[in-house]
């Protein structure tokens with residue numbers, strides 16, 4: 534119930550304006566967001582690298598309402614790729630197609646993604662296309678597949694809660710595309726998504742095994758120690774080497790676990806979000822763990 538309510542609130546434009554413009558709102562967001570500016574995020578990437586962790590940068594924003602904002606988002610991602618190269622940092626970028634204009638026109642989002650992916654190709658880097666709500670799943674997968682087939686270094690995300698994900702996984706893995714497996718962060722109806730945590734977790738483990746057995750370089754993105762233990766059991770049993778896949782976790786969540794896995798010799802990449810459009814991202818993090826609300830109330 535609380536999870537659903539928080540996800541509904543994450544789309545509330547008035548609350549978003551109030552939170553993003555207030556100083557106290559920004560202070561709260563610091564729990565999950567690396568800062569307002571590119572330099573803040575690059576400093577976090579440098580610190581991650583020093584600790585042996587790689588990173589993926591997300592210049593926050595989604596569901597933009599103008600083509601100019603969509604183009605600015607793509608320009609921003611290009612600057613990030615260039616900055617990573619210039620500062621010799623180990624990291625790539627994660628982008629959202631609604632930030633690149635998918636609500637306005639598929640062609641606009643595709644043009645923007647193509648420009649960012651072309652820059653990544655020139656720098657021998659990689660672009661991860663995050664997965665948003667189910668209204669965008671088909672268009673996201675189709676677009677990423679088109680660009681991947683055109684030879685661009687793009688990959689995307691599969692959500693274990695969606696019934697369709699196993700079929701998508703089998704098709705994309707056969708192409709050789711790099712995938713990130715997550716549980717799924719949006720509110721979806723039973724017709725298209727598993728509802729019970731137990732079922733989502735079981736599907737996560739099944740999809741993790743299919744991904745890691747495929748021989749491609751994939752990411753297992755979770756903070757759930759049981760999902761991580763199942764992954765480690767599987768890679769040990771199948772003799773999959775540590776360099777063949779990576780764990781991914783979000784900035785600000787379970788840093789102890791991030792460092793422990795690294796110390797044990799596993800690859801770990803941190804998702805580092807930054808920027809002033811932090812509200813929807815922040816609310817999804819609250820929805821994942823309503824106990825975070827206590828932290829929010831204490832700060833208020």
Ligand code: FDA
Pocket residue numbers: 662663664665690692715716717718719754755756757758781782783786787803804817818819821822825
């Ligand atoms: P689960 O929610 O069961 O949590 C397990 C444990 O992790 C909790 O008990 C708690 O200890 C800790 N934890 C999890 N979330 C927390 C939080 N917000 N605050 C504090 N502790 C928390 N989703 C999506 O739909 N599209 C996408 O593109 C992505 N991309 C993405 C990238 C990366 C790198 C990660 C790690 C996650 C995503 N997600 C995502 C989000 C994902 O779908 C999911 O909502 C979260 O990872 C939470 O699920 P867990 O697997 O951590 O398990």
